[in-house]
Amino acid sequence: MAGTLDFSPDDRCNAFITTCREARFSDGALAGVAVAVKDNISTAGIRTTCASRILEGYVPPYDAHVIELLRKEGAAIVGKTNMDEFGMGSTTETSAFGPTRNPADPTRVPGGSSGGSAAALAAGLVPMALGTDTGGSIRCPAAFCGVVGLKPTYGRVSRYGLIAYANSLEQIGPMARTVEDVSRLMSVIAKYDPRDSTMLDRPYDHRPSADIAGLRVGVPEEYFGEGVDPRVAETVRDAIGVLEELGASTVPVSIPGMRYALAAYYVICTGEASSNLARFDGVRYGPAVDIRKSWHDAYQEIRQANFGAEVRRRVMLGTFALSAGYAGRYYAKALGARQKIRQDFERALRDADVIAGPTMPTVAFRLGEKTDPLSLYLADILTAPANLAGIPAISVPCGRVDGLPVGFQLMGRQFEDERVVDAAYAYEQEVRA
Numbered sequence: 001m002a003g004t005l006d007f008s009p010d011d012r013c014n015a016f017i018t019t020c021r022e023a024r025f026s027d028g029a030l031a032g033v034a035v036a037v038k039d040n041i042s043t044a045g046i047r048t049t050c051a052s053r054i055l056e057g058y059v060p061p062y063d064a065h066v067i068e069l070l071r072k073e074g075a076a077i078v079g080k081t082n083m084d085e086f087g088m089g090s091t092t093e094t095s096a097f098g099p100t101r102n103p104a105d106p107t108r109v110p111g112g113s114s115g116g117s118a119a120a121l122a123a124g125l126v127p128m129a130l131g132t133d134t135g136g137s138i139r140c141p142a143a144f145c146g147v148v149g150l151k152p153t154y155g156r157v158s159r160y161g162l163i164a165y166a167n168s169l170e171q172i173g174p175m176a177r178t179v180e181d182v183s184r185l186m187s188v189i190a191k192y193d194p195r196d197s198t199m200l201d202r203p204y205d206h207r208p209s210a211d212i213a214g215l216r217v218g219v220p221e222e223y224f225g226e227g228v229d230p231r232v233a234e235t236v237r238d239a240i241g242v243l244e245e246l247g248a249s250t251v252p253v254s255i256p257g258m259r260y261a262l263a264a265y266y267v268i269c270t271g272e273a274s275s276n277l278a279r280f281d282g283v284r285y286g287p288a289v290d291i292r293k294s295w296h297d298a299y300q301e302i303r304q305a306n307f308g309a310e311v312r313r314r315v316m317l318g319t320f321a322l323s324a325g326y327a328g329r330y331y332a333k334a335l336g337a338r339q340k341i342r343q344d345f346e347r348a349l350r351d352a353d354v355i356a357g358p359t360m361p362t363v364a365f366r367l368g369e370k371t372d373p374l375s376l377y378l379a380d381i382l383t384a385p386a387n388l389a390g391i392p393a394i395s396v397p398c399g400r401v402d403g404l405p406v407g408f409q410l411m412g413r414q415f416e417d418e419r420v421v422d423a424a425y426a427y428e429q430e431v432r433a
């Protein structure tokens, strides 16, 4: 049944950086399914940019583990999707290839950083897509565009071939228009790979079940507090009510460490980014550097010219936070806060089987509306905690505010991705019926 798929999408929202006109497919669990892939995941023979000028002309010589698995199961890789440069952002506006627009309202951002993947799904261009999530980059665009996205448990999907931003936080994960398709894609990509030393051999192979009778749903007050649009909170409370009608019970829980979450997240992710991005020196990748000058000048010049402002900001912040004399004051404290948040979730997930709340504090912002870094960083408040704790988290659409999609977030215990998928599936089946 092998063949090629002609992929010439009407990409009005700028979801794709690269499209593969003649995408090949073969037999397998995803035979002939068109899959869009975020452009920070290596694809042999298809250029991979991370939406940055610094990778200009780079064509990976090998496939990421998840791409090997997709090809093995017959999927057609139809294109590489737009994103915030190196995954740093929540709007897809920091892309060197121009912003992606939200198909639900083209004057709005699609969220980020996997904004292209979410927009391609919402516009109906593909049925499945891969994203990556370091602090919310799968769930935020899923929420803003009205699609489904799962950030798997840390260590469940191989990061081999993912161009690293912040290794200790990020995971590749599935995105689709339905929970069932997210689960199908997850069943293909979550397989053990010894090339990622942070993996555990816990493959995912699951058909979602809508039977959630007896499920204990934890409702953390911190997810409904200050900064959360009351109409978004209300919409999500209604969604929790639907789970109760299906036989779930609710329990109040608390994540007191939440107040340190963003500070800890931004110290850790910028520290890891400054170290990961040191390799982009104009010699091995991207635009050529004039090496007749001193190495220091050449390195500075190539990076200044080819990294965007947000990437440079984070490299500087991270280098500072890790530098001798400051590492104890910042990085060590951030690791302590991370440990506290992890313990808070562990405790809450003894009283509850899943934890529910909004994915994002607001609906999608207008293009260009948020320009100062701090107000953008604040938008990650409800998503980054799951990355710090390494737990699975899914976003499923749950209605609209001002005509724009709202995301319902469900988080669970480590390696209980199946349970958050089932809860989201039960909700989705009930409201679709």
Ligand code: GLN
Pocket (backbone or CB within 6 Å): 087, 088, 089, 090, 112, 113, 132, 133, 134, 135, 136, 137, 138, 165, 269, 380
């Ligand atoms: N907005 C967050 C950040 O900028 C999340 C990014 C991500 O998950 N890749 O770091």
